[in-house]
Amino acid sequence: MYVRVLDDLNVRSLQLALDALVQWSDAWQLPISINKCYVLNMGKVTYNIDAHIYGCTLPVVTHTRDLRVIVSSDLSLSVHITDIVSKANQRAGLILCTFISRDIHLLMRAFMVYVRPIVEHNSIIWSLSTARDIDAVESVQRRFTKRLPTLKSLSYRERLKCLNIFSLELRRLHTDLFWCYKIIFALVYVNLDDLFVFSPCQYTRGHKFKLYTSAKPIAVYVPISLVSE
Helix, strand or coil: CEECCCCHHHHHHHHHHHHHHHHHHHHCCCCCCHHHCEEEECCCCCCCCCCEECCEECCEECEEEECCEEEECCCCCHHHHHHHHHHHHHHHHHHHHHCCCCCHHHHHHHHHHHCHHHHHCCCCCCCCCCHHHHHHHHHHHHHHHHCCCCCCCCCHHHHHHHHCCCCHHHHHHHHHHHHHHHHHCCCCCCCHHHCCCECCCCCCCCCCCCECCCCCCCCCCCCEEEECC
16 A cells, blocks of 8 residues: 655545555455564655554664565665675576586576576566666676686677677667557556557657657655565
8 A cells, every 4th residue: 555645634634545455455355464563664754653453563674575575665676686696696506516417508597497597587567777786796607607607708799799798788678668558559568658659759650659759757655564474
């Protein structure tokens, strides 16, 4: 649940929504896991929120995990990037230590199955924009391919070519383009007008689905979020 808080009336609306959720869960015998519920303030101005479920006050946190993506109060990706990079490096190291075979194609296949999903899950939501974060995620694949037999002396670009794979940054770009296509042609249930604007220019060659790039980015503001997993 989320609400934009401007005054005490908005806080009251949030509590009423929580009470309705409790009534619904009781009616359908689906108990709420209170230990996984938090209050997360987003924005420069914090508001004193006293939300409760079943009489238990929900703790206020600076970041929380929602659908395996860590959301921070300042909308920074640093916590999430650090988490997935650490997990991916641990699993990549485990593959190199436990696999007896030194066949590079077998090891790379294990990397694609067990490691790459960690750093690509829901990438369209936390799409990276800073060079530091992009390099941090890319270092997982760069480090793993560097430790493969017969490839240590090659550059990262040469290793990618030898293994016939793409960089993680390019794979995220492909995923973004796939979802852009699905949204434009209504293949997924996402409102097109909330994300894209078609170019008003009709005098150039090509199709009619050219997108207009605004000078100002679209800002998404979610001051309060209650997450239950």
